[in-house]
Amino acid sequence: MRKLVSLLTIGALSVGVLSACSDGGSEGSSSEGSKDDVLKIWSFTDELKEPIKTFEERNGVKVELTIVPTADYATKLKPALESGVGAPDVFTGEIAFLKQWIDAGYWENLSEEPYNAEEVSGDIVPYVFDLGKDKDGNVRALSWQTTPGGIYYKRSIAKEALGTDDPAEVGEMMSSMDGLFEVGEKLKDKGYKLFPDEGSIRWFAQGDDPQAWVNEENELVLTEGKQNYFDYAKELRENNLTALAPEWSPSWFEGMDKPIKVKEGGKETETEVFSYVLPTWGLHAVLKENAKDTAGDWAVTSGPSPYFWGGTWVGIYKDSKHKEEAYDFIKLMTQDEEFLTEWAKETGDVLAFNPVTEKIKTDFSDEFLGGQNNYEFFLGEAESIKPGIVTKYDQQLDTLYGAAVNSYVEGKKSKDDAIKEFKKQVKNAYPDIVVD
Amino acid sequence: MKKLDRYGYLFIAPFWVVFLTFSIYPVFLTLYYSFTNYTGSPGEEIVGFANYTRLLTDTYFIEAFFNTIKIWGVNFALQMGMALLLALLFSDLRLKLKGLNFFRSFFYLPNLITISSVALLFGILLDWQHGSLNMVLMKIGLISNPIDWLAEPVTAQLSVSLILTWMWFGHSFIIVMAGVSGISTDYFEAAHIDGANRWQMFTKVTLPLLKPILLYIMITSLIGGLQLFDLPMLITDGIGSPDGSLNTMVLYLYNQAFKYNNYGYASAVAYGLFLITLIFSAIVFKGMFRNERATQKKGA
Numbered sequence: 001m002r003k004l005v006s007l008l009t010i011g012a013l014s015v016g017v018l019s020a021c022s023d024g025g026s027e028g029s030s031s032e033g034s035k036d037d038v039l040k041i042w043s044f045t046d047e048l049k050e051p052i053k054t055f056e057e058r059n060g061v062k063v064e065l066t067i068v069p070t071a072d073y074a075t076k077l078k079p080a081l082e083s084g085v086g087a088p089d090v091f092t093g094e095i096a097f098l099k100q101w102i103d104a105g106y107w108e109n110l111s112e113e114p115y116n117a118e119e120v121s122g123d124i125v126p127y128v129f130d131l132g133k134d135k136d137g138n139v140r141a142l143s144w145q146t147t148p149g150g151i152y153y154k155r156s157i158a159k160e161a162l163g164t165d166d167p168a169e170v171g172e173m174m175s176s177m178d179g180l181f182e183v184g185e186k187l188k189d190k191g192y193k194l195f196p197d198e199g200s201i202r203w204f205a206q207g208d209d210p211q212a213w214v215n216e217e218n219e220l221v222l223t224e225g226k227q228n229y230f231d232y233a234k235e236l237r238e239n240n241l242t243a244l245a246p247e248w249s250p251s252w253f254e255g256m257d258k259p260i261k262v263k264e265g266g267k268e269t270e271t272e273v274f275s276y277v278l279p280t281w282g283l284h285a286v287l288k289e290n291a292k293d294t295a296g297d298w299a300v301t302s303g304p305s306p307y308f309w310g311g312t313w314v315g316i317y318k319d320s321k322h323k324e325e326a327y328d329f330i331k332l333m334t335q336d337e338e339f340l341t342e343w344a345k346e347t348g349d350v351l352a353f354n355p356v357t358e359k360i361k362t363d364f365s366d367e368f369l370g371g372q373n374n375y376e377f378f379l380g381e382a383e384s385i386k387p388g389i390v391t392k393y394d395q396q397l398d399t400l401y402g403a404a405v406n407s408y409v410e411g412k413k414s415k416d417d418a419i420k421e422f423k424k425q426v427k428n429a430y431p432d433i434v435v436d
Numbered sequence: 437m438k439k440l441d442r443y444g445y446l447f448i449a450p451f452w453v454v455f456l457t458f459s460i461y462p463v464f465l466t467l468y469y470s471f472t473n474y475t476g477s478p479g480e481e482i483v484g485f486a487n488y489t490r491l492l493t494d495t496y497f498i499e500a501f502f503n504t505i506k507i508w509g510v511n512f513a514l515q516m517g518m519a520l521l522l523a524l525l526f527s528d529l530r531l532k533l534k535g536l537n538f539f540r541s542f543f544y545l546p547n548l549i550t551i552s553s554v555a556l557l558f559g560i561l562l563d564w565q566h567g568s569l570n571m572v573l574m575k576i577g578l579i580s581n582p583i584d585w586l587a588e589p590v591t592a593q594l595s596v597s598l599i600l601t602w603m604w605f606g607h608s609f610i611i612v613m614a615g616v617s618g619i620s621t622d623y624f625e626a627a628h629i630d631g632a633n634r635w636q637m638f639t640k641v642t643l644p645l646l647k648p649i650l651l652y653i654m655i656t657s658l659i660g661g662l663q664l665f666d667l668p669m670l671i672t673d674g675i676g677s678p679d680g681s682l683n684t685m686v687l688y689l690y691n692q693a694f695k696y697n698n699y700g701y702a703s704a705v706a707y708g709l710f711l712i713t714l715i716f717s718a719i720v721f722k723g724m725f726r727n728e729r730a731t732q733k734k735g736a
Contacts (some may be wrong), residue, residue, distance in 0.1 A: 244565050251566040263582050396695055403677050429696040
């Protein structure tokens with residue numbers, strides 16, 4: 001027994017030694033070491049899988065994609081970028097982190113040689129290109145997509161309550177805040193609800209001239225336009241124009257496909273939600289996934305003012321050792337006509353690269369939207385979006401502000417108190433922001 | 437002899453390496469950060485006790501402290517009540533309840549569910565307009581209008597307390613049960629012969645003999661309770677809504693550090709939390725210990 005054990009041990013050990021030798025051999029022979037030749041890319045979705053496959057085939061470069069779930073992405077990426085240990089060569093950044101990472105200087109300056117990203121400035125949707133710039137106007141990250149928003153509504157309800165289901169006509173009716181509320185009343189008369197919740201109105205409440213949350217002096221900007229959100233939200237609630245189904249809640253999803261129950265003034269009624277305020281990706285990632293029975297009954301149109309929601313940018317890590325290959329990949333992702341044409345046709349993603357969109361935009365039609373060409377619609381919306389209002393504080397400030405508005409709508413606080421509380425919270429979260 | 441000594445060190449080395457790198461080093465690094473204005477990128481400056489003075493006057497932190505205590509307190513009272521009641525039933529010599537093993541695992545089950553699933557599950561159950569809880573309550577006529585459980589501070593805190601109770605009473609029950617079975621039946625038989633009723637047996641025999649076990653449950657639950665984070669984070673918007681009522685100390689710490697990038701201040705919050713935990717544990721321990729000595733003296 002003892003002999004057997006020792007024999008096995010020796011055997012195991014020698015295998016270990018041998019394999020160690022062969023490992024060393026192979027590493028030695030491939031000069032630089034195979035690990036260093038891999039282009040490392042980090043992202044938070046599997047979206048990049050297709051482009052990476054194309055890139056590997058075309059350029060003969062091996063790519064290693066690391067996908068970190070959104071919730072952990074920033075927390076995992078930051079230490080790697082700070083220390084440079086295990087850092088990716090290319091990484092994507094969602095709008096929520098874009099400005100923060102641009103300011104931190106994690107991304108290579110693409111305005112310089114040899115990238116000269118400025119050359120493509122005319123080919124990319126202006127607001128998308130602008131958002132990738134740092135304070136000094138240098139391009140740090142590029143994006144392949146544009147994510148303007150619209151209002152998705154159910155055609156059958158529009159026909160019944162508004163007399164038409166034509167996106168242009170419905171959009172015209174909702175082209176102002178007053179118009180929006182009028183449509184809401186018409187829908188109410190027929191037993192429908194304009195929006196699922198009061199938060200739906202947040203993009204439009206600011207009007208046509210939205211301001212950044214924080215100005216150049218690092219002061220909190222709370223314009224009248226921003227404060228209107230309180231009043232519009234309250235009006236929606238008091239006039240019973242919403243289905244009391246908060247965004248991302250179970251009933252919010254349920255309302256896409258079937259009538260939902262609402263308790264109003266002690267009486268339970270069944271109602272249907274007319275529209276959802278969502279951007280480009282809302283169609284594929286939210287509506288198509290949840291609205292199965294109503295597929296084909298939808299259409300998309302514009303609200304009182306243009307807006308965008310989300311978006312992903314991509315750039316090169318400043319200390320990457322494979323900057324050339326990295327930029328090749330980014331070029332493929334953002335400026336390659338052949339690849340992008342294919343990509344757009346396959347995924348329906350609304351691209352930001354004009355030379356491609358110009359060619360393909362006319363032949364899009366989406367079954368889910370009753371054959372409507374949403375591609376052309378969204379590209380039109382994208383043109384009217386004003387750049388320069390995104391700050392690194394947006395996501396957190398929007399959350400805090402949404403909570404403040406909600407406490408007013410629910411009648412827990414007066415408008416003044418809610419605003420006071422919001423300011424206090426901003427000061428607490430960001431001591432460097434000047435709050436009056 | 438000497439050689440053997442050195443081998444010993446070698447064997448404990450792996451633990452120490454891991455312990456020093458992943459426990460001790462971060463503890464001191466946090467202490468250092470708590471005296472700086474670190475924001476996550478290098479280049480922090482030493483700011484002295486500024487973070488600590490801010491902590492003492494920070495109404496959000498103080499609010500978070502009381503929220504945590506409230507949520508934990510209600511949960512602990514209910515959880516212990518249920519655990520003791522169940523232990524009492526299952527240990528009763530006259531009742532002779534069967535299926536202890538089954539119930540032990542059955543009551544423990546909620547504890548095995550991932551907290552994110554629990555949050556999702558209760559988010560659906562407690563939904564205002566469409567949640568099952570409101571539907572049931574309205575069907576049986578207890579309420580006429582749906583209650584928005586997670587929108588009112590009191591009901592939101594109560595909901596979290598009750599969910600925690602549901603998750604943890606089985607755990608406490610197992611430990612209490614272990615303690616009860618450790619008590620010799622001689623005592624109960626003797627008390628029975630002396631004519632003690634159930635209540636007297638419970639208060640005069642079971643409880644005093646369970647004291648070490650109860651102390652253990654209390655301290656572990658307190659330390660865990662003061663670190664309450666995941667459920668309040670997941671069940672509403674993650675910043676403690678409604679009205680900051682679910683803003684617990686660790687949630688506040690998390691938001692300061694990972695959402696607002698105030699790592700320096702968050703480190704000070706962490707040390708504040710550490711001190712509070714220390715003080716509370718000391719109070720609980722002391723209180724229990726003194727009582728014991730007092731009763732001993734009385735007895736003597």
